[in-house]
Amino acid sequence: MEYKVKLDNESEWGKFGSWFESFVDLGYKLYNSRKMGHVYKNVAIGVPKSPFVGLALAIGFSRAAYKEGTDFSKSVAFEDLKVGDLIAFRGGWSQPTKSVSRLPISSVGEVQAIKSDRGAIAEIVFKFDTNSMLETRRFNRAMTSTDQTQLPRLFSVPAGTPQRPERTRKSREVPNDSPRSQANREFFESWDYQVCPTLLIFGPTGRLEDYKKPLISDAEVHSKLEIEYDTLFNLARLDRLSNDVSPHFVNAVEQISQYPVDGTPAFETLKRFPFICLDGNDAILALAEKPALQGKTIIGLWEATGNQHQEVAMRSFTKAASKYSAVADIAQALGWKAPAGVQIWGWK
């Protein structure tokens, strides 16, 4: 991974230690391993400190999910639309200023009504499980173009995809010093609108803020996106479980106290994630034995420092893992080289 990172306004561009790329690599390998049918049910990783480890894993998962190419959003024609469908509405690219492009507006909701009795103009009324708002989208069925990125489009998305009205959000703007090609816009959409729920991290709130500040320039991704850099949060394609903002549905991070209650929309969203990361001993202790996490790959980031929770957190994690078989050497099985001093155990 060729990258450089800038922690804050005062710091220079530089690199993390090799541990960072190592954990990006681990995320990548865990994703692919599951895709290949090697499903590890529990993975415990002993780290000195967990901040940014979950983030590095999320970047690895994000890259793997993109490269593997799964996208659960399926283009759907207006004529095939039915009331009750869960649909992602995506607009076309716009250019609010000469030097800026705005990515397509996006909303995800359940179709409540379809009105198509006024010529080519149709209206779709969306409702959302997160609030009582209704949103009406006009849809010109007569519009055609060889460049799909210029058109409003409809996509069927799976249950559990976070529902979000567009009007509460402003779509992302990117620099546009030279006109963006159709290929670039398509790449951008395939990255920023992918629906492939992968990793959900539960950890302290501080993480949410910490991950939004540092900037990263990832040569491979950002050269294709034609942007110089982005936040670590965006490179990891993270979102909040309880407050989804970005159009993609790939990775998420949530406060321990926000573990969703059964029956809520966030609980339905949680069900979609195959990988759960419990970031730190508090998260392990609070959530390792939650029944709703059974069947998923639970990654526990166990911290060795501090006087409390180490023993009880690890015991809780190994208790949850004990129904599976311990893997003799998961690092070797994955072909992963752990950073010096980092310990990893797996169960299948």
Add this chain to the structure above:
Amino acid sequence: MKHFSPDLAFKNLSDLWDNGIFVRTFSDENREFAFALTTNLLKAISGKNLDGLETALKYLHWDLRGYIPNPNNPESRWTNRRIALHNEIGINTHALNAEIVETGKSLISRLNLLTAQDSNYGQEIVEIVKAEPEVAFVVERPWQRSELEALLVGLFPEPEYQIFHLGRFVSFPPANFKKVVILAAPRKLSDNHIRAIVLGGISGNYSFLAPNWLIGNEPTKIGQQLVPTLRTLSLPTVHLIGPKSDDLSIQTEDFFVEDLVVESPLSIEKLISHGDVYCRHIHLNDGLIIPVESDATRISTLLRDEESLIRVSFKKPFDELTVGEVVFNLRDGAEDTFLMDLAAMSMGTEFRTFTSARLKWKSRAKTLIDEFGFDSTVNSLKSKGVSTAHYLQDWIDDDDFVSPRAKSDWSNFLKALGFSSVEVSNLTSLTTKLRAQLISIGQQARSAMADSINSEEWDRIQAGQVVTKKLAEYGDAEFIISTVTTIGDVILKCHPNDLRKVRRL
């Protein structure tokens, strides 16, 4: 790029795996034999209900393991221990068999030898500071801090070394220590402590210093359970530097006397009924209160924000705070030591200057009290503008005391004790800086506390229960969280030690 905490932790871990851990030993025959005899006696009297004798032997056990002799008065500790032991054996002779009595007499003889000569440990420590002035010492027991300080303060007038207590050190964030020397035998450390040292990334350069008879017969093996229920996959190499003990019988003996250390009681302290700081009480559930200065401008509350995150928010306690809101505070001041340690780490040598000056003003204040008596000293200080001088004994007794609350009291106090105006200026700016550090660390701890609350705990708080949260990474700082039941209208007078603490009425 500057190192940030996780980067430094992994770097330290990598350095540790490259360098290994060093166990430096020295021989110390007098303590070795005394320790063997103490251990034998403790085993022999076990279960005989000889509490006084057992306590005397337990103190001796710890002293032989780690007492750092005071250069000004090297023989007094062993003299006191010998007298205590002699008395206890005398009192309990009827319950002891002849063999135990003989062993006791042998031990007393050994303590006599220690009274005459016990410099090995101290010399080893001094050599370490000479080789690396910026060494960070980690002591096994809290009381060793002052012993070590007393040994070194006269020898190194501009100290660059630091001293931390092991229990606190293992909760430190990763740091750039040049060299960390732990004054203990590795095998004597608890699982949690050795785990943090080996796997925690706090430092990448560790040495242990211990007498050779304490390190066991496998000194290069880390025998503790580093990962509960699981096998550790790789460990750094442990290098032994120094002599091994010839007497393996001592090495294999291990008599744990951990119960000597009494932890602070968990009960919440009662409010001190007197004081002279104007305050009002904020009442919580279960009859608890937080005394707050009547002119206070903010208090920490917890709330769920618009994104449903639990966050710390500051409010004016007597204008904005309302009944039903969630407030929290530290259970007591015991955690201050840890905040002070963290501040020491970030301030480096400036903190050393502060502690040296503190030793100096405490010593001058004690001399005044010895010479003129407490009341006269206080009156004299008050006449020189130190309005809160009646708390002088608290200031002297509190190991972590920073300065009186009012800046004028602080500068007048230093002037009254004979500090020059330059020294007063330097010290007051140093204490301002230290206070800023402490506030900053305290705020981080509060944020971390908000992070660690789970939804069940939040629901319990909302339902009127008092919830406590312990923060491992902040020295086990324990917060008490509750909704506000009443905000007192009456202005009272509180003792400074009660302010901003949770107390029981």
